Amino acid sequence: MERIWFTFLLIFFVSGSRGSKDPIVVRLVERDSVILKCNGSATRGNKWLIDDRVIFANEISFDSLAGVSLSNNYSLSMSDVTFNHQGLYKCNRNYTHVVSYQVTTVVIPELILSFDQRTVGEPTRLYDYLVEDRSKALKIRCIAISSRPPASLTWVVNGEDVDASNVHNVLYKPNKERINTTDSESTLHLLPTGTHVNISCQFRGIELVSQNLTINFILFESSDESGTVVSSDECESPQYLQLGEKGTISCNYPGDLYGAVWFNSTNVTSNDRPFISLTEGRISGPGYKSREYLVHPNGSLIITNVSTKHNHVFRVTTLATIDEDPIYEDVHVVVYDKPQEPYPIIDATGCDQKSLCFLKLNAASSLSCNVLRVGEVLDDLSWKLRTNTGDEQISSQSKAVTTSVNELQSYYTVVNISLQTSLSLRLFVCAARSDVSDLGNTESTILVESGTLEASSEPLLVTPNERVVMNCGEDVSFFVWKQVGHTEEIIAFGTKSMSVVMTSEGFTLQNSSLVINTVKNLTLGTYTCVYSTDGVATKFTTTDVTFQDVIF
Structure with a gap:
């Protein structure tokens, strides 16, 4: 255990008659320094003695006592004193006693x-x-x-x-x-x-x-009928703290407290020691010494760098004044982290960590969605089917997973998608529900098309370099544009709130309408828009874009 040293520098200026035989008492704390004065400035006939043993004659040392040397005016300088420096020091000049010091050293326990x-x-x-x-x-x-x-x-x-x-x-x-x-x-x-x-x-x-x-x-009395310790509701629970940030477990005690002690457990006994304490404005405890924690005067606990080890229930016991009974509160701290992407991730071909994507379904399949390593902050993660009348809850399998002690919780949900025989375009939503606003967008969407499309197209005659706008329909809720031929190429898709253009060269969207900015040979062909106006029924329109004949 580290020793606490109290150090004093003592310098004595001796007064009194020359040759006084009464020694001056000098008490030093071990490791101190001191200067013993010897009046006068003669250069010859001087001696310093300790217990009648000569240590200096004029300027010549006759005893190698550690830390002892001569200073100005034949004063004796002593540093880093120990038990060996104790004794009766005398300064003589020409065999005449000038001054003496009785030096003792003390040791601070x-x-x-x-x-x-x-x-x-x-x-x-x-x-x-x-x-x-x-x-x-x-x-x-x-x-x-x-x-x-x-x-x-x-x-x-x-x-x-x-x-x-x-x-x-x-x-x-x-x-x-x-x-x-x-x-x-x-x-x-x-x-x-x-x-x-x-x-x-x-x-x-x-x-x-x-x-x-x-x-x-x-x-402290934990559970008897005396009411000595009571619980209160001044600290909201649960409280959410972000991983890697400075966090505060907030409590709303009125004014500053006489004392507050924090524990890492709710099962507190007399053998349990608080990791940080506040008493009359003084903070102590191993958590304070390590700089991991601080305590606000109102009892709130400050965590300087939130980690996964803080993901548990804390107990705080407080005294409002010296005369009042202590009260306790249990606070469930939930450590969370912002997700890698600010929205749930749909695991499907073509989604590539986008919040809106499209899937052409050729066989019955399933859709998976996840929010990874965010902590216990989601009340629900599930699939819904979006229509104009609202979101319909559909049967999905959801689970929360923690792979290791130091890893935050992840969430997964899976829904089975059936194959429709007739043309169908549906909007599935992976929705997360949480009270933590830092998690970003709470949903991701995917347009799923299935079934076959057989329809004749309406011709649209154009001229080279013309700008062409092809309407999808009226009051469209969601849609997908594709160019059909020997194969299908997805051009764009979207909802009322967002859209994606897959082939940006030469194409843009104007609400749900597809715009060919400059008609060229490569942009000629048959275009189909599959859409829904209510989220239930599926409609489509097909346009055949061709050059009109030029008459010379």
């Missing part, structure tokens, strides 16, 4: 608290723990490790000094690893009362130095 097999030891942090059983006395042991002189340990509970009758097992014993130091130990027995107990262990007895460790116990 490492202070730790332990209870229930837990150990804490960072004085800059405030530790919060829950206590379920009020009938059992708290037994907390405080140890000051490696101190010189031995540390005197005292206890403070809720700002008041503890009566000695509650303190047990006060021990002092030599430290085995560091010579000339002592370990001090004291155990506090305390029956907790109220809603919280603030306990501090302090060491004193070393001049200029004091230190304390504090634990805040929140008294």
Whole structure:
């Protein structure tokens, strides 16, 4: 455990009569630095002694004491002092005593608290723990490790000094690893009362130095009839946080709280330690130390970088004031991610991750649609048949899949499509329902044509380079344009809200009408528009585009 050092730079300017025999007491914390002054500036007849042993005569060193050297006006500079630097230092000039210093070094102990097999030891942090059983006395042991002189340990509970009758097992014993130091130990027995107990262990007895460790116990009763801990609805649940972003579990507690502690589980016992705590504006806990979490003064939890491990139910226990009972809330956090495409993906030939596509069905088949790795954010993913009177729910098989622990949930839905004998054009919709707006468009559509088309065409005589507009029909809901001959070539298709031109060279759409921008030999031929005006009945029109005869 890291040791906390308290460092002081002490410089003494000695006054008083020349030759005074009373030493000046200098108490240093180990690893400190100090300058011991010797009045006067003579260059000969000077000596520094420690315990009557010469260490400097004039400017010549007679003892290689580490960290000790001469400075201005024959002062003695000492740095990084240790136990070996203790002693009576004298400065003499021409056999006359000038000044003396009694130097002692102290060692600041490492202070730790332990209870229930837990150990804490960072004085800059405030530790919060829950206590379920009020009938059992708290037994907390405080140890000051490696101190010189031995540390005197005292206890403070809720700002008041503890009566000695509650303190047990006060021990002092030599430290085995560091010579000339002592370990001090004291155990506090305390029956907790109220809603919280603030306990501090302090060491004193070393001049200029004091230190304390504090634990805040929140008294918790989970399921009895006393009403000591109650649940509230200040934190909405579930809450949705985006993967890889900074996220906040928002709570609407009125004003700033006295305290709030967050747990990674709803099954909280006295052995469970919060990962982050807020007490009187001070934040502590391993989650705060790792910078993974922060707590807002109103108790809301801030996650600095949302990951899949945050995809679970959190519990927060709060104290509005020091006198009120604690309350708890469980918040289900759902981690989600934006899908790779901002719409459901239809797995069919020609769709190629488009939100609108066309399929010519030659045999009974099935259509599959998916939304991959977005998390538990979809209430439903299913197929529908769109008509002018609304979307008709059709039988489809849907499932949610998670392939690994660290992967977000994916959704799949499959519908069987029957083959129609007569000409049929239907608009199928893969629709996702979610409360998360970041998921983008909630549907993708596919036009499915099946059946045979047998009809005579109406001639349309054109001239070279002419712009030609071919009407599909009136009040068209959805359509597909194709050029027919030995084979069929899909030119364009669409709905009232979107459309796709497959062969962009020379063709454009004007609502549902097909436009040949410049008639050429390659654009001559038979064109058919298959369409529906109500989403149920299928209609078609066929046009034969040919050059008119030129009379000379």
